[in-house]
Amino acid sequence: MPFKPAENPKCPKCGKSVYAAEERVAGGHKWHKGCFKCGMCGKMLDSTNCAEHENELYCKNCHGRKYGPKGYGFGGGAGCLSMDSGAQFQGEGTNGHVAEPKAVTKAPEGEGCPRCGGYVYMAEQMLARGRGYHRRCFKCLVCNRTLDSTIHCDGPDKEIYCRGCYASRFGSRGYGHSGISFLGLMCDARDLEFQSDFTSKPSAVDTSAIQASPGQGCPRCGGVVFAAEMVLSKGREWHRKCYKCRDCTKTLDSIIACDGPDNDVYCKTCYGKKWGPHGYGFACGSGFLQTDCMTEEQMASQKPSVPIDTTSIKAPAGQGCPRCGGMVFAAEQQLAKGTMWHKKCFNCNECHRPLDSMLACDGPDKEIHCRACYGKLFGPKGFGFGHTPTLVSTEVQGTPFHTEFNPMTGPKAKDGKGCRRCGCTVYEAEKMLSKNLVWHKRCFSCFDCHKSLDSTNLNDGPNGEIYCKGCYGRNYGPRGVGYGIGAGALTMV
Numbered sequence: 299m300p301f302k303p304a305e306n307p308k309c310p311k312c313g314k315s316v317y318a319a320e321e322r323v324a325g326g327h328k329w330h331k332g333c334f335k336c337g338m339c340g341k342m343l344d345s346t347n348c349a350e351h352e353n354e355l356y357c358k359n360c361h362g363r364k365y366g367p368k369g370y371g372f373g374g375g376a377g378c379l380s381m382d383s384g385a386q387f388q389g390e391g392t393n394g395h396v397a398e399p400k401a402v403t404k405a406p407e408g409e410g411c412p413r414c415g416g417y418v419y420m421a422e423q424m425l426a427r428g429r430g431y432h433r434r435c436f437k438c439l440v441c442n443r444t445l446d447s448t449i450h451c452d453g454p455d456k457e458i459y460c461r462g463c464y465a466s467r468f469g470s471r472g473y474g475h476s477g478i479s480f481l482g483l484m485c486d487a488r489d490l491e492f493q494s495d496f497t498s499k500p501s502a503v504d505t506s507a508i509q510a511s512p513g514q515g516c517p518r519c520g521g522v523v524f525a526a527e528m529v530l531s532k533g534r535e536w537h538r539k540c541y542k543c544r545d546c547t548k549t550l551d552s553i554i555a556c557d558g559p560d561n562d563v564y565c566k567t568c569y570g571k572k573w574g575p576h577g578y579g580f581a582c583g584s585g586f587l588q589t590d591c592m593t594e595e596q597m598a599s600q601k602p603s604v605p606i607d608t609t610s611i612k613a614p615a616g617q618g619c620p621r622c623g624g625m626v627f628a629a630e631q632q633l634a635k636g637t638m639w640h641k642k643c644f645n646c647n648e649c650h651r652p653l654d655s656m657l658a659c660d661g662p663d664k665e666i667h668c669r670a671c672y673g674k675l676f677g678p679k680g681f682g683f684g685h686t687p688t689l690v691s692t693e694v695q696g697t698p699f700h701t702e703f704n705p706m707t708g709p710k711a712k713d714g715k716g717c718r719r720c721g722c723t724v725y726e727a728e729k730m731l732s733k734n735l736v737w738h739k740r741c742f743s744c745f746d747c748h749k750s751l752d753s754t755n756l757n758d759g760p761n762g763e764i765y766c767k768g769c770y771g772r773n774y775g776p777r778g779v780g781y782g783i784g785a786g787a788l789t790m791v
Contacts, residue, residue, distance in 0.1 A: 309333050310353040325350030325419065336360050349421045352403055365422055365434055367444040411435050412456070427452050427525075438463050452525045454508070464526065516540050517561065532557050543568050609640060619643050620664065635660045646671050659727060669727070676725050678740045717741050718762065733758045744769050 306315035311333040322334040324343075327350075335342045338360040349361035356364065402416035411418050413435035424436040424445075436445050439453075440463040451464035459467065509515065510522040518540035529541045541550050544558070545568040556569035564572065609624035619626050621643035632644040645652050647661075648671040659672035667675065710716065711723045718732075719741040730742040743750050745763040757770035765773065 311337075311355075324348050324355060325353070327353065329355070338364065351419060351422065352417075361421065365432075367433060367436075426450060426458050431458075440467070454522065454524055468524070468526075531555060531563055536563075545572070609643070634658055634666055639666075648675070662723070662725065672725075672727050676727065678728055678738060732756060732764055735762075737764075746773070 306317060307321075307328045308314065309316050309330045310327050311329060314330070316328045316330055320331045321328045322331055323329075324334070324345075334348075334355065336357040337354045338356060341357050341360075343355060343357060347358050349356045349358055351361060351365055402414055404410065404415050405417045410416050411432045412429050413431060416432065418430040418432055422433045424431045424433055426436070436450070436458070437443060438445060438450075438460040439457045440459060443460045443463075445458060445460060449460055451459050451461055453459050453464060453468060508522045509520055515521050515535075516523050516537045517534055518536065521537065523535040523537055527538045529536045529538050531541070541555075541563065542548060543550060543565040544562045545564060548554075548565045550563060550565060554565050556564050556566055558564050558569060558573060609619070609622045611625040612618065612623055613625040618624050618638075619640045620637050621639060624640065626638040626640055630641045632639040632641055634644070644658070644666070646668040647663075647665040648667060651657075651668050653666060653668060657668050658666050659669055661667050661672060661676060709723050710721050715736065716722050717724050717738045718735045719737060722738070724736045724738055728739045730737040730739055732742070742764070744766040745759070746765060746769040749766050751764060751766060755766055757765045757767055759765050759770065759774060
């Protein structure tokens with residue numbers, strides 16, 4: 299089988315193959331680097347100043363002079379009349395060949411420019427109602443005035459017009475319309491054929507009489523809606539004169555219009571009367587009961603009813619509220635240590651005080667308590683705790699110390715996670731920390747002098763016990779001259 303080399307794209311200018319090392323891309327074609335220049339002035343091009351038209355390259359300046367809009371305001375400046383068509387470049391070109399005018403490439407039916415039928419490229423595209431025009435074809439059908447997006451009007455004959463010609467041909471007739479009172483609206487003498495016999499046509503054109511296909515016209519009258527009188531509401535096109543409240547016929551705009559569930563439009567007042575809430579406090583003031591436009595069934599449905607007791611809806615075992623066992627829904631959910639409670643059940647098990655996240659304490663009995671009840675049930679006991687009256691001395695004495703230490707009694711903790719001193723279980727309300735060790739508040743005292751400690755005078759000893767600063771210095775502090783009793787004393791205590 300003979301070898302067939304891969305076909306490379308051809309350069310539109312010279313017709314030769316274009317390889318990847320020298321290709322330049324524009325308009326869907328690949329060009330040689332040497333051929334990538336303006337066809338009129340020979341200027342070398344790049345991606346920022348290139349314009350392609352019918353397989354020919356131009357710089358933006360030459361493209362505008364040859365294919366851009368002409369007339370007053372274009373070409374040489376806003377104050378200059380330019381009719382430059384680029385004819386001086388039609389003769390001998392800079393590259394030595396004669397530039398011949400090219401015929402417009404016809405596009406398939408319905409895909410090209412509606413005016414000339416040729417292909418429309420992005421560099422010269424002008425849009426009107428989803429159809430692409432050449433920039434040179436985007437003119438008024440009557441006066442040939444060059445149009446833009448601010449002055450063009452789409453006519454019912456699928457053509458484009460300036461505002462003056464559109465009003466002359468499709469606008470209302472009679473005294474005061476189409477140039478009788480405002481001569482400035484007249485384009486030129488060529489429009490007189492559309493503005494004759496005004497007195498014989500005293501009535502305006504009723505566009506609602508031009509019926510549209512079912513489901514495509516104005517929802518109120520069913521007529522064809524043209525761009526000059528179009529009002530949009532929820533993706534539907536209305537005549538400006540039909541865009542009124544269904545009940546009070548008040549003219550609407552985008553501020554006060556409300557779309558009803560019956561696919562019609564209302565003002566805010568009528569919408570509230572017909573579709574808004576009814577009953578005490580609505581529509582006519584907080585002191586007035588309004589029940590108009592309501593049936594007996596609607597009024598009965600709005601009467602106050604007994605709220606559903608969700609605690610009666612039992613949940614599967616282990617998934618409901620720990621207090622009542624009922625199903626807990628999101629609107630009434632309260633969390634405590636991963637368990638969900640009803641809001642009405644989230645209270646102290648002893649005094650039934652309502653709790654929140656600041657007051658709730660989880661007890662070892664898997665119940666919740668307020669801080670006071672938790673301290674009574676699970677807190678430390680003895681002199682100085684609970685509600686025992688405090689012993690007050692009238693004599694000036696030093697701070698009393700517990701010379702004998704009595705360990706707490708209670709359930710021993712498992713896995714060595716209890717209090718470092720007594721080994722009993724430590725609950726959150728009485729927990730004290732030291733070097734990742736857990737202590738009871740009562741056990742959190744100096745190992746030698748039994749003085750109560752806190753975070754300011756705590757010292758951890760190498761034997762796993764805790765000391766005050768004085769005892770720690772005597773046991774583990776430095777020895778010798780300058781330490782202990784004074785700077786000039788030698789102590790070996």
